Amino acid sequence: MKHTIAQREKGGRYVFLVKVATSEEWWPGEKADHIAFIRGRIPFDLPAWFSPANKRQEVTTASFGIAVMIFDKTWTGSPISYLSRDVLLNREWN
Incomplete structure (x- = not known):
């Protein structure tokens, strides 16, 4: 994010889909x-390339709060x- 903020000051425009983690550094x-919080x-499905390190590693999909961040x-x-x-x-994307 530091790089994004620096580039924004130079006129860069960026859009990110991020995990909502307001307490993280x-x-x-x-x-x-702009921050658009998704209610x-x-x-997110596991990627096809994922392989558990061992049989003790639990395989789950991630599910967490998401936001769209705009730097402009x-x-x-x-x-x-x-x-x-x-x-x-449910939206149909063209």
């Missing part, structure tokens, strides 16, 4: 121009918004 907070957890110093919209997971998952 990397979380940019107010340095992001509802989004599961020309952003004129609100700093925070909310999206519905169900609307996103």
Whole structure:
């Protein structure tokens, strides 16, 4: 995120899909121009290449809070918004 913030100052524009982790050190907070929190957890399937290290390693899929972060110093919209997971998952993308 440090690189993104530095490049934003130079005019760079970035969009990230991130795990909501507001207490972690990397979380940019107010340095992001817009954060869209997605209401509802989004599961992620295990990648096809994943292989457990041993039989004791539990295989599960991740499911956690997600947000879309926009870094764009020309952003004129609100700093925070909310999206519905169900609307996103049921939308037909062209």
